[in-house]
Amino acid sequence: MAHVDHLPIFWSFRRCPYAMRARLAIAASGQKVELREILLRDKPTDFLATSPKGTVPVLKLKNGQVIDESRDIMFWALEQNDPENWLAVWRRNPAFTLAFLDRLDGAFKHDLDRYKYASRYDRDAGSSHRDSGGVFLAELNQDLQQTGALSGAQLGLLDFASLPFVRQFRIAGPDWFDDQSWPHLHAWLGGFLDSASFRLVMQKYPQWSPVGQSIAFPPQL
Missing domain, CATH: 1.20.1050.10 (Glutathione S-transferase Yfyf (Class Pi); Chain A, domain 2)
Incomplete structure (x- = not known):
């Protein structure tokens, strides 16, 4: 099981274009997050407690701050590190x-x-x-x-x-x-x-559950 307790929590849905662009920026920045893949028709209670508006992506930082707009997640990731000069x-x-x-x-x-x-x-x-x-x-x-x-x-x-x-x-x-x-x-x-x-951010992951295996994203840097 991946050791992800120290990582920000990133709620995502694979096919959502907003979540996709956030994953692209996270991967490009070299930041690691705990990926929690969900189905929008079956939103977990923990997800809704984090962001009651119920849309992905959502990033919860270790200090408790919640970022629930994809462009803000892109900026957050790239402001940490921007090796490809996206900004x-x-x-x-x-x-x-x-x-x-x-x-x-x-x-x-x-x-x-x-x-x-x-x-x-x-x-x-x-x-x-x-x-x-x-x-x-x-x-x-x-x-x-x-x-x-x-x-x-x-x-x-x-x-x-x-x-x-x-x-x-x-x-x-x-x-x-x-x-x-x-x-x-x-x-x-x-x-x-x-x-x-594209292949990296479109990898398939199991649906998140509280008792499932934790997943670090991106898988390899």
């Missing part, structure tokens, strides 16, 4: 960084949800949300053409904050997505899906 774009232009993240997590996520889960919202409006989200993706394609990465000359915070959501957008309609004239976006997403980082 360069933040240091260079914090206003632009926050505006980008607000648009990603706001309007684009709104369109993604109503496209991917149209049956839960307005089925007839699914294609309009697809097209609206596509406007944002076309802009990302242009940015990637100019700089090679959303964060500048190399992949960083904005790339890894976005990639899990762009992945979901493609899953909602892969044929439509692949038919779009977005060669730079396609290559950027494809590189991520083929990367060791």
Whole structure:
């Protein structure tokens, strides 16, 4: 059994894009956490006691502080250690960084949800949300053409904050997505899906239980 009593507790759900981007930042920073994988349809009492709003990811630090927003978890991890310089774009232009993240997590996520889960919202409006989200993706394609990465000359915070959501957008309609004239976006997403980082954060773990084995994440640094 892993010795994880000294580690922050990280509640996660493997397929959630918010949790995915938090795991990416934790892994990139070299921080270790105790991973508690849950099912959103079966939320443990301990999880809800930690964060009553009941959404993942949630990070509980050893001092008792609870961080329950994915971008805040990314910043926390990278502020501890940032060996790949993900925060360069933040240091260079914090206003632009926050505006980008607000648009990603706001309007684009709104369109993604109503496209991917149209049956839960307005089925007839699914294609309009697809097209609206596509406007944002076309802009990302242009940015990637100019700089090679959303964060500048190399992949960083904005790339890894976005990639899990762009992945979901493609899953909602892969044929439509692949038919779009977005060669730079396609290559950027494809590189991520083929990367060791993606394989690491998408490893499967057993559902957490109070009597189960403790799991340290990332498994190997």
